[in-house]
Amino acid sequence: MVTKRRRLTPDARRVELLEAAIAVLRERGPADTRVEDITNAAGAAKGTFYLYFPSWDDLLVAVRAHILETYMSDTGRRFEAAAHTGWWDAFEYECVHFIDFILELGGLHEAVFHGPIADHLIDSTLSADALIVWILEEGIVLDACRPVDTAVAARLLFSVLHSTADGISQSGHRERALESMFDLLRRWLRMPDREEMQ
Amino acid sequence: MVTKRRRLTPDARRVELLEAAIAVLRERGPADTRVEDITNAAGAAKGTFYLYFPSWDDLLVAVRAHILETYMSDTGRRFEAAAHTGWWDAFEYECVHFIDFILELGGLHEAVFHGPIADHLIDSTLSADALIVWILEEGIVLDACRPVDTAVAARLLFSVLHSTADGISQSGHRERALESMFDLLRRWLRMPDREEMQ
Amino acid sequence: MVTKRRRLTPDARRVELLEAAIAVLRERGPADTRVEDITNAAGAAKGTFYLYFPSWDDLLVAVRAHILETYMSDTGRRFEAAAHTGWWDAFEYECVHFIDFILELGGLHEAVFHGPIADHLIDSTLSADALIVWILEEGIVLDACRPVDTAVAARLLFSVLHSTADGISQSGHRERALESMFDLLRRWLRMPDREEMQ
Amino acid sequence: MVTKRRRLTPDARRVELLEAAIAVLRERGPADTRVEDITNAAGAAKGTFYLYFPSWDDLLVAVRAHILETYMSDTGRRFEAAAHTGWWDAFEYECVHFIDFILELGGLHEAVFHGPIADHLIDSTLSADALIVWILEEGIVLDACRPVDTAVAARLLFSVLHSTADGISQSGHRERALESMFDLLRRWLRMPDREEMQ
DNA sequence: TATGAATGAGCCTTCATTCAT
DNA sequence: CATGAATGAAGGCTCATTCAT
Numbered sequence: 159m160v161t162k163r164r165r166l167t168p169d170a171r172r173v174e175l176l177e178a179a180i181a182v183l184r185e186r187g188p189a190d191t192r193v194e195d196i197t198n199a200a201g202a203a204k205g206t207f208y209l210y211f212p213s214w215d216d217l218l219v220a221v222r223a224h225i226l227e228t229y230m231s232d233t234g235r236r237f238e239a240a241a242h243t244g245w246w247d248a249f250e251y252e253c254v255h256f257i258d259f260i261l262e263l264g265g266l267h268e269a270v271f272h273g274p275i276a277d278h279l280i281d282s283t284l285s286a287d288a289l290i291v292w293i294l295e296e297g298i299v300l301d302a303c304r305p306v307d308t309a310v311a312a313r314l315l316f317s318v319l320h321s322t323a324d325g326i327s328q329s330g331h332r333e334r335a336l337e338s339m340f341d342l343l344r345r346w347l348r349m350p351d352r353e354e355m356q
Numbered sequence: 357m358v359t360k361r362r363r364l365t366p367d368a369r370r371v372e373l374l375e376a377a378i379a380v381l382r383e384r385g386p387a388d389t390r391v392e393d394i395t396n397a398a399g400a401a402k403g404t405f406y407l408y409f410p411s412w413d414d415l416l417v418a419v420r421a422h423i424l425e426t427y428m429s430d431t432g433r434r435f436e437a438a439a440h441t442g443w444w445d446a447f448e449y450e451c452v453h454f455i456d457f458i459l460e461l462g463g464l465h466e467a468v469f470h471g472p473i474a475d476h477l478i479d480s481t482l483s484a485d486a487l488i489v490w491i492l493e494e495g496i497v498l499d500a501c502r503p504v505d506t507a508v509a510a511r512l513l514f515s516v517l518h519s520t521a522d523g524i525s526q527s528g529h530r531e532r533a534l535e536s537m538f539d540l541l542r543r544w545l546r547m548p549d550r551e552e553m554q
Numbered sequence: 555m556v557t558k559r560r561r562l563t564p565d566a567r568r569v570e571l572l573e574a575a576i577a578v579l580r581e582r583g584p585a586d587t588r589v590e591d592i593t594n595a596a597g598a599a600k601g602t603f604y605l606y607f608p609s610w611d612d613l614l615v616a617v618r619a620h621i622l623e624t625y626m627s628d629t630g631r632r633f634e635a636a637a638h639t640g641w642w643d644a645f646e647y648e649c650v651h652f653i654d655f656i657l658e659l660g661g662l663h664e665a666v667f668h669g670p671i672a673d674h675l676i677d678s679t680l681s682a683d684a685l686i687v688w689i690l691e692e693g694i695v696l697d698a699c700r701p702v703d704t705a706v707a708a709r710l711l712f713s714v715l716h717s718t719a720d721g722i723s724q725s726g727h728r729e730r731a732l733e734s735m736f737d738l739l740r741r742w743l744r745m746p747d748r749e750e751m752q
Numbered sequence: 753m754v755t756k757r758r759r760l761t762p763d764a765r766r767v768e769l770l771e772a773a774i775a776v777l778r779e780r781g782p783a784d785t786r787v788e789d790i791t792n793a794a795g796a797a798k799g800t801f802y803l804y805f806p807s808w809d810d811l812l813v814a815v816r817a818h819i820l821e822t823y824m825s826d827t828g829r830r831f832e833a834a835a836h837t838g839w840w841d842a843f844e845y846e847c848v849h850f851i852d853f854i855l856e857l858g859g860l861h862e863a864v865f866h867g868p869i870a871d872h873l874i875d876s877t878l879s880a881d882a883l884i885v886w887i888l889e890e891g892i893v894l895d896a897c898r899p900v901d902t903a904v905a906a907r908l909l910f911s912v913l914h915s916t917a918d919g920i921s922q923s924g925h926r927e928r929a930l931e932s933m934f935d936l937l938r939r940w941l942r943m944p945d946r947e948e949m950q
Numbered sequence: 951t952a953t954g955a956a957t958g959a960g961c962c963t964t965c966a967t968t969c970a971t
Numbered sequence: 972c973a974t975g976a977a978t979g980a981a982g983g984c985t986c987a988t989t990c991a992t
Contacts, residue, residue: 163977165970171976189472192961203978208963272470274387310536313523314516321515325508328477338508345543363951391987401953403989412987559956561991567955585868588982599957604984668866670783706932709919710912717911721904724873734904741939762972787966797974799968808966 164201172210174200179221180266187265188218188273215274222270226286229259234289245302246348249293250340253319257336260323287312294347303347311347318342362399370408372398377419378464385463386416386471413472420468421480427457428487435491443500444546447491448538451517455534458521485510492545501545509545516540557597568606571596575617576662583661584614584669611670618666619678625655626678626685633689641698642744645689646736649715653732656719683708690743699743707743714738766804768794773815774860781859782812782867809868816864817876823853824876824883831887839896840942843887844934847913851930854917881906888941897941905941912936 166174178200182191193214197204211217233252240248260267290312297303322339326332364372376398380389391412395402409415431450438446458465488510495501520537524530562570574596578587589610593600607613629648636644656663686708693699718735722728760768772794776785787808791798805811827846834842854861884906891897916933920926 163969165976168976193963194961204962205964205979206977209976214962268470268474272466276466306539307532307536310523310529310533311540313519314536314540317515317519317522318512321511324515325511331508334505335508338505338512341504342509342512342540342544346540366951369951390985402955403953404951406988407951559990561955564955589984590982600983601958601985602956605955610983664866664870668862672862702935703928703932706919706925706929707936709915710932710936713911713915713918714908717907720911721907727904730901731904734901734908737900738905738908738936738940742936760972765972786964798976799974800972802967803972
């Protein structure tokens with residue numbers, strides 16, 4: 159039943175632990191997850207955890223960084239690739255994509271956006287913000303988005319997407335929630351000229 | 357060695373504990389608050405806690421109910437009283453009021469909106485929602501608010517106010533945050549006719 | 555097998571824990587003693603330990619204080635009572651008594667005089683020193699003891715007694731060790747006049 | 753990813769580890785020293801430690817042997833060389849020298865004279881004793897030292913020197929401590945005839 | 951009802967020692 | 972011989988909850 163000692167490169171082991179942590183946290187949430195749950199899921203001994211993460215909080219920080227970096231690098235690439243569809247359509251597409259991302263976070267949401275590390279604002283969180291800001295600025299330059307205070311608007315946008323995701327996961331009425339959200343977004347951010355030109 | 361037993365009516369004792377809990381949680385947040393901190397603050401013995409709350413989570417639920425009920429009863433009364441100023445102005449006033457309420461929550465925010473009781477959706481939360489829905493419906497009837505799906509919009513509105521409060525508490529730029537928020541709200545919810553009539 | 559919950563006054567419980575600690579440490583020494591060993595010996599639950607001692611080191615400090623205070627109060631009383639035998643005889647008697655005390659310390663010696671709390675010099679340790687200093691000063695006033703730098707001499711005396719005890723416990727030659735020790739003490743501290751008068 | 757394997761002769765590697773251990777223990781004491789601290793200081797891998805020492809305690813034993821052997825071989829040589837100054841002067845000189853040695857031990861003191869290996873009495877400790885015994889016997893033969901039970905006196909002498917060193921390191925009053933110590937030693941061990949002959 | 955001493959499951963963290971490479 | 976990743980048994984400490992008084 160006990161597998162022999164598996165000797166990996168530090169990088170490989172770290173990734174295994176991180177991915178096990180993400181899987182377990184997504185499934186059960188941080189309140190119901192212990193260090194040992196992670197190491198069990200990763201096929202490692204309990205003590206191995208502390209070779210890679212000085213403490214539980216450090217793991218959460220690493221998890222957040224990993225998730226956001228993964229998501230953002232995808233988003234950035236996708237958004238640039240979709241430029242030909244027109245900024246607004248690409249933007250709406252990303253919004254839906256982001257909501258699906260949130261919905262799939264499960265217990266990771268609480269783990270990563272609340273609790274002990276909620277204030278540790280570091281690189282990856284800042285640049286998630288930076289990505290949204292950049293997208294909005296693109297839209298403004300292209301005259302597809304109303305000129306807004308992008309730094310503040312990014313936060314608002316983030317929370318609108320977030321609460322839409324929450325609403326979907328609680329009510330199950332996906333289309334209805336998306337419709338209301340897009341109503342908001344179009345009124346708020348879409349350049350009115352376009353409507354008049356229709 | 358004289359034990360001081362303060363006999364109170366059950367209701368009075370319960371309220372003392374509840375208010376002590378609110379004060380302590382606001383100050384230190386749930387992660388740093390113990391049952392004993394509450395009873396100390398309330399001038400009661402540790403065991404007394406469990407005569408009034410079956411468990412820690414039950415306290416949090418009661419705290420949430422107490423806060424929301426208090427806030428809502430004020431809001432409802434105030435909103436009706438302010439009807440003569442016009443719905444939209446009263447609405448904007450309430451938004452600012454709500455943001456200040458959030459800002460004053462301090463550690464209660466985490467205690468009440470996240471953590472173990474985050475999903476226990478019960479009466480008080482629902483009726484908070486109901487209050488917002490009712491306000492929006494008032495506005496729609498009065499032709500001051502665009503006709504929206506009020507149930508969904510209430511959630512969105514809630515999150516917009518929430519994230520504005522968060523933004524203020526993190527950045528400190530109150531006016532800037534409010535400005536962006538009202539830009540959003542006016543575009544989204546205000547009846548466009550009125551602007552054209554100006 | 556499990557005894558029911560025993561509710562004691564804090565003082566009584568603290569004494570039980572302290573005495574259990576002394577018994578266990580004497581028997582097995584600090585390196586081989588755990589918090590749980592103490593509580594088991596005291597008939598208490600593990601967590602009870604921490605109601606009375608904030609940490610392991612605090613227990614050791616309390617043990618030291620308890621032992622020294624007990625020993626010293628006995629010594630002071632006995633020494634005054636024995637004044638009629640002449641200071642020097644009373645002094646020699648105390649020396650033997652102290653050696654027996656050390657021999658009976660067993661594992662407490664290491665626990666209390668070495669390891670983590672070795673430098674915490676507090677009341678009880680200081681007054682142990684003060685007691686020896688006082689005894690020597692008595693002897694000097696009575697012209698029974700050579701005038702020496704009592705503060706420094708107390709340390710030396712302490713270590714001479716200590717090493718004699720160690721020697722006895724290792725070699726088993728009690729009389730031989732005592733003889734050599736008294737040879738030293740008499741040469742060093744006894745007023746030479748007396749010998750010449752013989 | 754090039755692993756640097758420094759191949760040394762076993763003896764050289766062992767000495768490197770031993771000296772690294774001595775340096776680290778002197779600096780930080782045994783309670784704050786880990787196997788890895790030793791190997792880091794020695795530029796070796798953690799596992800290498802166990803190629804040369806079966807366990808941590810074995811290291812401590814080896815450290816003690818190394819220190820005492822080094823000290824004693826110096827002392828023996830020096831003492832013989834200083835014979836022309838007269839035994840008593842050479843003896844006093846050695847006492848001061850020994851005290852300085854103790855003072856320089858730092859954390860090694862606790863590591864080597866207390867804790868887990870305190871009772872492992874082996875060759876090197878015994879022969880340290882033997883050296884002192886030999887020195888005393890020399891003095892007795894030369895009629896410079898009172899005839900005493902050298903085996904027991906050696907222990908007493910050791911502890912007197914030790915406690916003087918402790919006193920100096922705690923109080924800082926070196927001269928005062930040495931004066932009291934020599935007062936003791938001269939009374940105790942010096943041949944009284946000589947004083948009368950002066 | 952009220953008290954607060956007592957409980958003990960549970961968790962994080964350390965680190966000597968092992969062993970696959 | 973050497974390496975350093977991996978192991979897992981310990982053990983200190985916390986604190987929600989219980990219960991004798």
